[in-house]
Amino acid sequence: MRLEPSNQIAPKALTVWRIYGAFNSLFFILLSIGSIVLVIMTPVPMWVSIVTIVVTALLTYLFVLMLPAIRHRVWRYEVREFEIELKFGLLIIRRVLIPMVRVQHVDTKQGPILRHYDLSTVTISTAATTHEIPALDRETADQVRDYISQMARVTEEDV
Amino acid sequence: MYDPTRLHPLAAGLSFLKMLKEWIIPLVLFLLFGPGSPEGMVWVSFAPFIFVLLLGGYGILHWYRFTYHIEGDELKIEHGVFVRKKRYIPKKRIQSIDYTQGIFHRAFDVVKINIETAGGPGGAEASLSAVRKTDADQLALALREEKKASDDELLLETKREEASYTYRLSLKDLLLAASTSGGIGVALPLIGTLSSQFDTFLPDDFYVEAFNWLSGFSWIVIAVIATLSVFIAWFASFVGVILKYANFQINKFEDRIVISRGLLEKRELTLPLQRIQGLRVVESIFRQPFGFSTVHVESAGGAGPEMGVSAMLFPFIKRSKINDELAEILERYHIPEEKMVPLPKRAMRRYILRNAAPVLFLIPLFWFVPTSLWFLLFIPLPILVMWGILDFKDSKWLIDGQSFYIQTRTLSRCLLITEKRRMQDFEIKQSIFQKRHDLMTMKTAILSGGVGKVFQLKDIEFGRWKEVCGWFSRKHRRE
Numbered sequence: 008m009r010l011e012p013s014n015q016i017a018p019k020a021l022t023v024w025r026i027y028g029a030f031n032s033l034f035f036i037l038l039s040i041g042s043i044v045l046v047i048m049t050p051v052p053m054w055v056s057i058v059t060i061v062v063t064a065l066l067t068y069l070f071v072l073m074l075p076a077i078r079h080r081v082w083r084y085e086v087r088e089f090e091i092e093l094k095f096g097l098l099i100i101r102r103v104l105i106p107m108v109r110v111q112h113v114d115t116k117q118g119p120i121l122r123h124y125d126l127s128t129v130t131i132s133t134a135a136t137t138h139e140i141p142a143l144d145r146e147t148a149d150q151v152r153d154y155i156s157q158m159a160r161v162t163e164e165d166v
Numbered sequence: 167m168y169d170p171t172r173l174h175p176l177a178a179g180l181s182f183l184k185m186l187k188e189w190i191i192p193l194v195l196f197l198l199f200g201p202g203s204p205e206g207m208v209w210v211s212f213a214p215f216i217f218v219l220l221l222g223g224y225g226i227l228h229w230y231r232f233t234y235h236i237e238g239d240e241l242k243i244e245h246g247v248f249v250r251k252k253r254y255i256p257k258k259r260i261q262s263i264d265y266t267q268g269i270f271h272r273a274f275d276v277v278k279i280n281i282e283t284a285g286g287p288g289g290a291e292a293s294l295s296a297v298r299k300t301d302a303d304q305l306a307l308a309l310r311e312e313k314k315a316s317d318d319e320l321l322l323e324t325k326r327e328e329a330s331y332t333y334r335l336s337l338k339d340l341l342l343a344a345s346t347s348g349g350i351g352v353a354l355p356l357i358g359t360l361s362s363q364f365d366t367f368l369p370d371d372f373y374v375e376a377f378n379w380l381s382g383f384s385w386i387v388i389a390v391i392a393t394l395s396v397f398i399a400w401f402a403s404f405v406g407v408i409l410k411y412a413n414f415q416i417n418k419f420e421d422r423i424v425i426s427r428g429l430l431e432k433r434e435l436t437l438p439l440q441r442i443q444g445l446r447v448v449e450s451i452f453r454q455p456f457g458f459s460t461v462h463v464e465s466a467g468g469a470g471p472e473m474g475v476s477a478m479l480f481p482f483i484k485r486s487k488i489n490d491e492l493a494e495i496l497e498r499y500h501i502p503e504e505k506m507v508p509l510p511k512r513a514m515r516r517y518i519l520r521n522a523a524p525v526l527f528l529i530p531l532f533w534f535v536p537t538s539l540w541f542l543l544f545i546p547l548p549i550l551v552m553w554g555i556l557d558f559k560d561s562k563w564l565i566d567g568q569s570f571y572i573q574t575r576t577l578s579r580c581l582l583i584t585e586k587r588r589m590q591d592f593e594i595k596q597s598i599f600q601k602r603h604d605l606m607t608m609k610t611a612i613l614s615g616g617v618g619k620v621f622q623l624k625d626i627e628f629g630r631w632k633e634v635c636g637w638f639s640r641k642h643r644r645e
Contacts, residue, residue: 089640096595099595099596099597099598100595100597100601101593102593102594103593104638104639105590105591106638106640108587109589133590133611133618134466134613135612135613135618136591136620138591
């Protein structure tokens with residue numbers, strides 16, 4: 008057993024996650040703008056707005072810069088002949104082994120943002136669980152999907 | 167039988183009752199809290215009755231449209247009121263034909279026929295909800311006969327019909343099982359009665375109105391009511407278990423086990439051996455001190471009335487006898503004989519903290535409860551800490567050849583027994599807190615009636631990850 012699965016996910020995944028993070032922090036940015044408006048228009052004290060802005064800045068930093076970077080650094084996958092291994096997580100590092108014989112089907116999918124960067128998500132389903140490799144460039148994703156589906160078919164076995 | 171035949175008319179009544187059961191709560195709610203009969207819309211108050219009539223009509227239509235017959239070497243079933251559905255089942259693929267009988271069935275001497283085929287999960291299966299007993303026997307004969315004539319598996323087929331081993335639940339065990347069954351059933355009214363006592367200590371404007379009537383009774387009356395309600399709850403679960411598990415019996419055949427049970431309603435469940443995914447040995451706190459346990463079997467959805475549920479394999483059995491019975495019935499599975507791997511000592515603190523954490527929710531109560539009664543709020547803490555220690559001590563795991571074992575405790579102690587080839591995936595994970603203590607969580611999922619069931623064990627020694635992952639990792643195809 009190797010220490011790490013060998014492959015990293017696509018570098019562009021980082022960009023995509025930053026975009027997702029930006030969407031998440033949008034809500035807080037709107038909240039800060041609202042708080043500034045409140046301070047100007049109503050007798051709400053200044054510190055309310057300052058606290059909101061500081062918290063927003065921190066969260067935005069987390070969502071856009073820090074967390075995607077950690078996530079990307081941790082994510083590893085490896086598709087071997089008879090099993091798939093994944094490693095990922097932020098606060099909880101998870102490491103998953105999926106035997107090929109257990110794979111029922113494998114899909115790739117793209118949302119609009121992923122499509123723009125020519126990335127795909129690979130979804131691996133067993134009879135009981137579903138696992139995802141979140142962002143591979145489309146060509147790799149298709150290769151991975153075809154390889155898994157081919158290997159899973161060879162190793163037909165009773166559930 | 168060779169022309170399209172309808173079911174016994176009881177089928178109409180049964181499907182009506184089934185639909186009524188699903189709608190009974192909304193109907194009662196409508197009658198109780200509905201709009202009544204608004205001006206000029208008197209019919210509204212009749213709506214539920216009209217609805218029930220409609221359900222009855224639907225039941226009759228359903229019966230009218232449901233036909234079955236044998237044509238060539240297929241059983242053909244056609245049904246559906248609005249959408250016509252046809253199901254053709256080749257005789258060759260029929261694996262077993264079971265009868266079940268509810269109380270209504272008995273009154274009319276009819277049976278429900280369940281037909282299972284050798285399909286995967288979601289594979290074809292059919293049931294005929296009410297067929298006269300004599301017709302059923304003829305049908306079963308016709309379906310089997312064809313198979314014999316065309317199949318050279320004839321020998322195998324006849325040999326199969328003889329159970330090679332039979333397990334029966336003794337009357338003594340049944341009574342013991344019934345009397346120790348009411349875990350929560352007994353505890354709930356008890357807690358309910360106690361908490362209603364707490365309420366009388368609360369400030370006047372707090373629920374007191376609702377419980378005012380209690381003060382009208384003396385303490386003795388309250389105590390009698392409490393005892394009685396506990397006894398009634400216990401008795402209800404006692405009767406329930408007797409009805410459910412009387413005549414419990416497991417018949418072992420070459421490739422399957424058949425579990426039958428029930429006093430008023432006889433139920434039969436066929437589990438093909440190769441679909442069994444694992445066992446769970448559960449010891450409730452009422453039974454564990456006496457060395458008794460229940461054993462459940464997880465199956466990847468066979469067919470039959472209990473499809474998709476984990477079924478009871480031994481409703482009540484001495485833990486020390488499980489291995490003897492399993493050796494006869496499911497020889498691949500047994501309780502580990504060697505000692506299971508305990509958790510490292512340093513994990514105990516985390517187990518205690520996790521169990522005791524809910525105490526935090528009590529803190530706001532200090533605000534409401536008078537100072538003289540604060541001691542009550544401290545009672546849960548030692549109990550939860552003890553529970554955490556118990557939880558820690560019972561949490562164990564073992565890898566032995568192809569077998570995999572995890573033991574955990576929530577309220578009851580639960581031991582999972584499964585095999586590597588049944589595990590759908592395997593995961594180890596480590597939170598930053600676990601990392602500090604060099605611990606990890608081990609997690610797996612097995613198939614139970616078409617869906618995944620997840621089992622995990624927290625805080626095992628991190629140093630063993632290479633060993634456990636290496637065990638699960640496939641270097642070769644067939645492992």
